[in-house]
Amino acid sequence: MERTVVWSNLETAGLEYLHLAEGPDGVSAHATLIGMTAAGPYRAHYLIRCDSAWETREVSFDTLDAEGRGRVLKLRVDADGRWSTLQGAPVPLLDGCRDVDFTATPFTNTLPIRRLNLSIGESTEIAVAYVATADLVLRSERQRYTRLSASRDEGTYRYEGLTTGYTTELRVDVDGLVLDYPGLFRRVWPR
Numbered sequence: 001m002e003r004t005v006v007w008s009n010l011e012t013a014g015l016e017y018l019h020l021a022e023g024p025d026g027v028s029a030h031a032t033l034i035g036m037t038a039a040g041p042y043r044a045h046y047l048i049r050c051d052s053a054w055e056t057r058e059v060s061f062d063t064l065d066a067e068g069r070g071r072v073l074k075l076r077v078d079a080d081g082r083w084s085t086l087q088g089a090p091v092p093l094l095d096g097c098r099d100v101d102f103t104a105t106p107f108t109n110t111l112p113i114r115r116l117n118l119s120i121g122e123s124t125e126i127a128v129a130y131v132a133t134a135d136l137v138l139r140s141e142r143q144r145y146t147r148l149s150a151s152r153d154e155g156t157y158r159y160e161g162l163t164t165g166y167t168t169e170l171r172v173d174v175d176g177l178v179l180d181y182p183g184l185f186r187r188v189w190p191r
Contacts, residue, residue, distance in 0.1 A: 040066035054115035104133035106178035118147035
């Protein structure tokens with residue numbers, strides 16, 4: 001599978017261009033985002049690499065703000081859910097997290113959707129490495145995904161942020177890529 005997708009950020013003006021490739025050796029997602037924060041515009045780029053079972057293995061995220069200040073975050077995670085920097089320094093705060101969740105993109109919802117492969121009505125609680133885009137601050141967060149429906153062309157999942165109490169229903173295509181994340185993101189290409 002090879003896909004290119006564009007999302008519009010409905011909460012703060014912005015766009016994301018994602019290129020996703022899945023092959024026998026795994027999955028790679030490269031994306032560029034342009035958006036706004038309270039401090040002004042930003043540009044961000046991320047790369048997420050997963051194995052063939054959609055288990056996250058490497059994450060890279062870099063931002064550049066309107067002042068020209070940049071931040072970079074590069075991590076890897078092993079098969080036991082232990083996170084480290086690319087230089088090997090452990091990040092124990094994230095141990096046990098299987099997925100990553102960047103606040104600025106709906107794509108990171110695809111990671112647990114594909115990895116868990118839930119049946120209709122099935123629900124699973126997970127731990128994710130949560131990354132706030134504005135400052136790249138890391139924390140571990142509990143989330144729950146429930147598969148509500150599926151058709152030939154799309155499906156619906158309930159997403160719950162157990163730490164925050166936030167709940168919404170995500171409409172996704174057959175590849176688990178978000179079509180509509182109410183109030184936050186909407187896919188604009190392909191529709």
